[in-house]
Amino acid sequence: MFKTIGVLAHVDAGKTTFSEQLLFHTKSIAAVGRVDHQAAFLDYHTLERARGITIFAEHGRFQIEGDTYTLIDTPGHVDFSAEMERAIRAMDYAVLIVSAVEGIQGHTETVWQLLRTHHVPTYLFINKVDREGADVVQVMQELKQQFSPHIVLYEEAVEFVAERDEELLAQFMEDSLSEEAVFASLRQLIQQEELFLVMSGAALKGKGIQAFLDVLHNTTVTNYDVALPFxxxxxxxxxxxxxxxxxxxxxxxxxxxxxxxxxxxxxxxxxxxxxxxxxxxxxxxxxxxxxxxxxxxxxxxxxxxxxxATFDKGKPYTLIPTMQAKVVYNGTEHIKEVLRLFRLVEAEEPTLKVQWQETFQTIYVHMMGVIQLEVLKELLSSRFQLSVQFEDPEILYEETIRTTVTGYGHFEPLKHYAEVHLQLEPNERGAGITFSNACHVDDLTIGHQRLIEQHIFERAHHGLLTGSAVTDVHVTLLTGAAHNKHTDGGDFREATYRALRQGLEQAENVLLEPYYAFKLKAASEHIGRMMTDIQQASGTFNAPIITETDAILTGQVPVATFMNYPTTFLAYTNGKGAISLTFAGYDVCHNTAEVIERIGYNKDADPEYTSSSIFCSKGKGYSVPWQEVKACMHKETI
Missing domain, CATH: 2.40.30.10 (Translation factors)
Structure with missing residues (x-):
């Protein structure tokens, strides 16, 4: 039986040390490596050892009684959480490490929510029980309150199982409940995410590791089918x-x-x-x-x-970058060669979304955080001897529409011909670009219809307000036209882009910005400061939860106004506050006019997009401005 086990945690909770101990106790490695000694088996990259953090999700293999386990050690730093999420999709089970001293930390919540989103059965290991200030009882209370009431210490698992099965309860009361019956029930409840077992120990000293392995082996099962097509x-x-x-x-x-x-x-x-x-x-x-x-x-x-057996794009990932940075290169390599190397790295880290601006010969990359940029600089230097810098990161904005319109595009210079009619409708927030086809085959062949759909999705299209990517729009192909002789391969790309742009010109355009979902926990005396800070950051918050000692505040706030707030928060709470920031998607920008003025995008001077259409008369192509395009269409318009 093959099982894939992932280990996840907030940075410095002891995740890599725990992974090393699992490998050591199963005799997969001869000695336990340590992160602080730059000797961890799974943190073998030079960058990881130099920084003392996990950057890449790497895996080891070990055997227990004939079962083969693949162990994935994932990054714990938020800047590399996209790498972690990609690893989560491959996991059969996950182990979430929580410090017995710090308890639930900001990134712990992000990890937990990702595991629930991807439905990965999860164990928890409360680590560092030997440290001063460790409090397993307090951490268990936090876990039950904030994550799930079905988080249960292994020592209490028998009672938990018996309470949910009358037959097992009867056996429990008669003291005849077998260990195998308990394990069978645990396996089922864990797989169904109705139980999250907790064990504790001290990974650095190997305490609790063997007991965890025994429980893991007896309560996990996989059912892969080798007989099906690959x-x-x-x-x-x-x-x-x-x-x-x-x-x-x-x-x-x-x-x-x-x-x-x-x-x-x-x-x-x-x-x-x-x-x-x-x-x-x-x-x-x-x-x-x-x-x-x-x-x-x-x-x-x-x-x-x-x-x-099939070749398909997988489901989109939850974690996406909210910032971008311009690459500054002053070396001797041609900029197109620099771009090629960036493309190689992008294949390994797709969230970079490397963008090339031909007109200005510049490269932009998307990013999760500043540490990611620092690591990217070091990686380019060590692998390719390429020295680059980055300008200060900027927020990644998006644009959408608030009204339904029909866009028209026509491309007919001499010996070319294509016409496209598209309906653009507002989509639900976060839905992205979606497509439907209402075009009849009498108007366009199936091949041409598919070509238009391909052009809708082949790139991010520029909005009119800031040139940012258009999103949350449903596009319907209404009709179009082609010429048996003169329609060429790129003609429908030109007509499609122009139809999109002409539709945007008619619509009410909306600027969107990324938001954090935040959770602030501090001493009750700080609640006034917390609420004031959120209001000043153009955020919104729910009714605060106040106890005798603590106050908890949750809500949403723009990334632009809050990305540096954790430092401020920890300063005025003397390091005792807890802050959690998770990406909450895009919503209406809080300072649209200011952003539009700062970016200074000229929609009429975008070299890649135009709202006008090209028609042909007497053997010559001529341009028609977007306001007059509808009246010139060859197909009947709505």
Whole structure:
């Protein structure tokens, strides 16, 4: 049986040390490495050892009584939480490490919510019980109150199980309840996320590790089907020089070396299969469902894709960057070569969303935080001997519409022809761009209709207010036209972009900005300061929860006004306050006019977009401004 176990935590809770102990106690490694000694088995990258934090989700393998476990040690720093979320999708079970001293910390809440979003059965390990100030009872109270009442100490698990099954309760009362019956019930409840077992110990000293392993082994089960056609999810990409190594989780079936895989119209052959354990690997001829493995020979699939029997894009990830930064490069390499290297790194870290502005020959990257930029600089220097700087990060804005409109685009310079009519409607917040097709095949062939849909999704389209990406819009293809002789491949791209833009010109446009969901906990005396700060930051808050000693305040606040607030909060609470910030999506910008003026985007001078259309008369193409386009359309307009 193959099982994938992920270890997650707020930074410095002891996650990597715990992972090392699991590997050591199962004889997968000969000695326990330490983060502070730069000797951790799974934190083997130079960047990780230099900084003393986990940056990359790496995995080891160990055996218990014939079962094979893949252990994933994930980053605990918020700047690398996207790497953590990608690893979560590959986990069968998760272990959330919580410090017995600090208890629930800001990032602990983010991790818990992600695990619930992705429905990963979860164990908890209260670590550092040997430290001064450790209080397991207090931490358990916090966990039950803030996370789930079904968080239960292992010592109390028998009673918990018996209370939920009349037959088991009768056996419990008669003192005849067998250990196997308890384990069977625990397995079911844990898989259904109706029970979250808690154990405690001190990972640095190995205390509680063997007991945890015993419980883990007896209460976990997986049911992968090897008989089904092969299917896997791409979870990570790395490069060895220019050669790509693609890491996957096999979800069903089996894969062998030399297998051909189809990616649309492209086919690629698996030339090597590897099973990694830390930085080393074993080449194998075959892997089966449930295993995490790496292959060489693939270049098409990206992180999150499903490959094998079908080739599909996976579900979008929850965590997305809220800032961007401009790359500053003054070296001797051509800027297009610098862009190529950034693209290599982007394949490994897709949240970077590397953007190239041809007109200004500049590169922008998206980012989760400043530490991520620092690590990116070091990575580019060590791998490619490339020295870059970044300008100060800026907030990533988005744009949407508030009204329903129809946009018209026509592209007809000499010997070219395409016309597109699109209806644009406001979408629910966070829904992104969606598409439906109301075009009849008598107007456009299926191929042309699909081409238009492809152009809708092939890139982020610029809004009119700041040039930021357009989102939360439902696009309906109403109709269009083509010419049997003159319609060329790129004509529908031109017509589609112009139709989108012409529709935006008619709509009421709205600027959106990213928001945090916050949770502040401090001594009751600070509640007035907390509420004032939120109001001054243009945020909103719910009714505060006030006890004899503490006050808790929750709500939403713009990222732009709050990204540096944790330092201020910890200062005035003397480091005793607790703050949690999680990305809460985009909503209406609190200072639209100020942002528009600062960015200074000129919608009529965007080299990539225009609202006008091109028509042809007497063998010459001529431009028609967006206000007059509807009257010039060849197809009947609404």
């Amino acid at each position: 299917q896997a999810e791409v979870m990570k990409i790395r490069h060895e020089g220019e050669q790509r190594v693609t890491f996957c989780k096999a979800l069903q079936g089996e894969l062998t070396v030399r297998t051909d895989l189809a990616f649309g119209e492209t086919r690629e052959k698996v030339t090597e299969i590897r099973l990694y354990n830390g930085n080393s690997y074993q080449a194998v001829q075959r892997v089966i469902a449930g295993e995490i493995f790496a292959v060489k020979g693939l270049s098409v699939p990206q992180i999150g894709d499903y490959i094998g």
